[in-house]
Amino acid sequence: MSRKLLPGRLVVASHNPGKVREITALLGAYGAEPVSAAEMDLPEPEETGTTFAANALLKARQAADLSGLPALADDSGLCVDALNGDPGIFSARWAGESKDFGEAMRRIEAKLGDIKDAPRDAHFVCALALCWPDGGEVEVEGRVDGALVNPPRGDRGFGYDPMFVRSGDDQTFGEIDPDLKHRISHRADAFAKLVGLVF
Numbered sequence: 609m610s611r612k613l614l615p616g617r618l619v620v621a622s623h624n625p626g627k628v629r630e631i632t633a634l635l636g637a638y639g640a641e642p643v644s645a646a647e648m649d650l651p652e653p654e655e656t657g658t659t660f661a662a663n664a665l666l667k668a669r670q671a672a673d674l675s676g677l678p679a680l681a682d683d684s685g686l687c688v689d690a691l692n693g694d695p696g697i698f699s700a701r702w703a704g705e706s707k708d709f710g711e712a713m714r715r716i717e718a719k720l721g722d723i724k725d726a727p728r729d730a731h732f733v734c735a736l737a738l739c740w741p742d743g744g745e746v747e748v749e750g751r752v753d754g755a756l757v758n759p760p761r762g763d764r765g766f767g768y769d770p771m772f773v774r775s776g777d778d779q780t781f782g783e784i785d786p787d788l789k790h791r792i793s794h795r796a797d798a799f800a801k802l803v804g805l806v807f
């Protein structure tokens with residue numbers, strides 16, 4: 609089901625400050641008034657889905673039901689070709705309780721090191737789900753292709769950004785201007801599709 613999002617309060621159903629920052633910036637032009645899950649004191653649901661889409665929908669659905677407001681959730685991750693798409697939907701979980709992405713990036717490198725001449729192709733995926741309290745929902749997916757660098761570089765992004773270079777670029781997502789990342793990322797790609805459907 610697709611429908612238009614009216615101006616007004618919208619819950620950004622994420623507990624990741626890096627994502628909330630990016631989504632808030634992307635929403636800027638559309639008359640939505642973003643409120644984060646943390647500001648609303650919403651719980652962080654268990655991500656029991658087996659796809660990015662299922663996890664995005666369950667996060668947005670819970671936030672819409674609990675807040676009585678439309679809610680936008682993002683489920684995203686880094687998929688490494690030579691690792692059969694890992695860490696994928698487990699991207700946050702590979703960083704552990706302490707959210708140590710330095711450690712998660714070293715784990716990826718260690719696994720790649722075990723594979724002879726492993727290709728370094730990877731892509732980020734972003735599923736965005738928008739749910740309304742009355743049961744309506746929209747889901748879209750975006751993607752950006754690139755390759756992994758070692759050692760990681762840059763501290764301007766979050767998560768796996770320091771190890772990812774978009775195809776055709778030289779700088780990692782951790783080094784580029786955040787405004788540029790907002791235009792070219794998997795999240796920007798998903799957002800462009802969402803805008804076409806609901807704004």
Ligand SMILES: O=P(O)(O)OP(=O)(O)OP(=O)(O)OC[C@H]1O[C@@H](n2cnc3c(O)ncnc32)[C@H](O)[C@@H]1O
Pocket residue numbers: 621622623624627652655682683684685686699700701709732765766767768769781793795
């Ligand atoms: O579920 P929420 O509360 O939104 O926050 P989260 O951090 O747990 O988010 P996910 O479950 O979607 O896990 C995705 C992980 O993938 C990584 N990731 C997603 N988008 C990224 C991006 O643009 N740059 C770098 N890493 C990203 C990041 O480390 C996230 O923690």
Ligand SMILES: [Mg+2]
Pocket residue numbers: 655700
């Ligand atoms: Mg999560």
